[in-house]
Amino acid sequence: MARTAPISPPVSISRPVIVGIGEVLWDMLPGGKQLGGAPANFAYHANALGAQGVVASRVGDDKLGGEALRRLESLGLGVSYVSTDRDVSLSQVALNDAIMIVAFAPIVGLLLGLSAITVPWATLVLSVALYIVLPVLVAQLVRWRLLATGQHALDALLAALQPLSLIALLATLVLLFGFQGEQIIAQPLVIALLAVPILIQVYFNSGLAYLLNRISGERHCVAGPSALIGASNFFELAVAAAIALFGLNSGAALATVVGVLIEVPVMLSVVWIVNRSRGWYEQGAAVRNTASRERTAQ
Secondary structure, three states: OEEEOOOOOOOOOOOOEEEEEOOOEEEEEOOEEEEEOHHHHHHHHHHHOOOEEEEEEEEEOOHHHHHHHHHHHHOOOEEEEEEEEOOOOOOEEEOOHHHHHHHHHHHHHHHHHHOOOOOOHHHHHHHHHHHHHHHHHHHHHHHHHHHHHOHHHHHHHHHHHHHHHHHHHHHHHHHHHHHHHHHHHHOHHHHHHHHHHHHHHHHHHHHHHHHHHHHHOOOHHHHHHHHHHHHOOOHHHHHHHHHHHHOOOOHHHHHHHHHHHHHHHHHHHHHHHHHHOHHHHHOOHHHHHHHHHHHHHO
């Protein structure tokens, strides 16, 4: 069962309202847990820039879920549209940079090889060093130096960098769309060809995850997020890699622009399908058996 979170102060109409719809989670970092989730981060940055950030999400009715709600409110974000779930705890994400360092180059090499695109291994290794290893080392060094003087020093730096990071991201997207705008208008067939595999990937992965959850007897409230996670794409990383390796005017950058353009409406359509198919989902034999066992246990 779910219940609505305590109502935060009403949303003001004197400022533009920016709503972050999606996950709220804890990133389990070496220095301790940090509240995360892309929609919540976006709402926070919008709030820092003068808008009114509101989070629409669902958290577990447990210690971490309550702590997340209190943290969001302390940051000035509206939580009127955050509900709680007694059966599912708040997600925790364990970040292991070592896996990324080890796996990035081989995976990229494999995918490029399948696409008959030749990129020297020296370039891949250099990319790992410049875009993963070096930023991690610099960030940890700065963090350790600041914590030596107190938590307040680290908090002050983060507060100063957060709006700058959002501005930099938005500026990158504006420039990317600006450089590729003419190509998007002039080559509608190419755009369609780029969109087709993305559409197939999203619907196939989400449908497969949704079906497997039904076969295994997972509840609908678990299957829905599972389908979305299985179909999601990290286009922000794709944009960075495409620009770094091929340039703003490249076809690779154009492909990432197409991904950014169509991902949101396609993912919203997946949400619509998942919600509309709930009756069919819960008629599955395995799902009914799970529900029966839970009722018996109660």
